[in-house]
Amino acid sequence: MRVAGQERQAGGTPRAALVDLLAGNRRFVSGQPMHGHDVTAAAAASGDQQPYAVVLGCIDSRVPLEAIFDQTFGAICVIRTGGHVLDRAVCGSIEYVVGQLGVPLVMVLGHERCGAVGATVDALRTGERPGGSLAHLVDEIAPAVTEVGLDDPAVHPLAIRRHVRRTVHTLRADDLLAEPVAAGRVAVVGGLYDLSTGEVALLDVPDAGPAQA
Numbered sequence: 001m002r003v004a005g006q007e008r009q010a011g012g013t014p015r016a017a018l019v020d021l022l023a024g025n026r027r028f029v030s031g032q033p034m035h036g037h038d039v040t041a042a043a044a045a046s047g048d049q050q051p052y053a054v055v056l057g058c059i060d061s062r063v064p065l066e067a068i069f070d071q072t073f074g075a076i077c078v079i080r081t082g083g084h085v086l087d088r089a090v091c092g093s094i095e096y097v098v099g100q101l102g103v104p105l106v107m108v109l110g111h112e113r114c115g116a117v118g119a120t121v122d123a124l125r126t127g128e129r130p131g132g133s134l135a136h137l138v139d140e141i142a143p144a145v146t147e148v149g150l151d152d153p154a155v156h157p158l159a160i161r162r163h164v165r166r167t168v169h170t171l172r173a174d175d176l177l178a179e180p181v182a183a184g185r186v187a188v189v190g191g192l193y194d195l196s197t198g199e200v201a202l203l204d205v206p207d208a209g210p211a212q213a
């Protein structure tokens with residue numbers, strides 16, 4: 001039996017990686033996951049790693065990335081920050097995975113009812129910028145909220161989508177990602193997770209890039 005993510009070689013195509021990732025989400029949604037997260041799976045993947053995708057998602061406890069894509073150990077790299085906000089550590093981590101591990105697919109995954117985006121909407125409405133490093137999250141999400149407009153009654157769900165797209169476009173222009181993206185060796189795509197159904201919908205894929213599976 002072919003095990004998703006375990007036979008894929010580094011340097012595979014973005015399209016094949018996206019097909020695998022979305023197939024995992026369909027297994028999860030259908031209630032027929034293929035992968036258990038037990039110690040035998042950990043041991044089986046304990047040699048060299050050859051992940052085929054990196055997913056950048058939110059810290060939200062309702063969105064466990066390996067589970068919603070039904071991925072076993074060694075299959076995907078996962079990065080999580082509040083509202084999937086970028087900083088140098090996040091970008092450097094993605095550059096490492098793409099450049100050193102040969103991963104062809106980067107997915108930015110937002111989710112419905114994201115608290116980080118909601119907090120940004122509130123901060124902009126009240127004019128009360130939070131203190132500490134929380135301000136960094138608000139500052140990074142604020143342009144998406146502003147582009148949608150605070151007066152829009154659907155500002156929260158629309159800003160969630162806009163923020164995914166902005167993050168995707170920022171990564172496509174990243175110093176070390178722009179060239180492999182332009183050459184088609186790497187794709188950066190956006191997705192949105194539905195908390196109720198468990199489904200991942202694609203939000204932003206390159207024009208000539210991977211088709212939805």
Ligand SMILES: [Zn+2]
Pocket residue numbers: 058059060082083111113114115116117
């Ligand atoms: Zn969130």
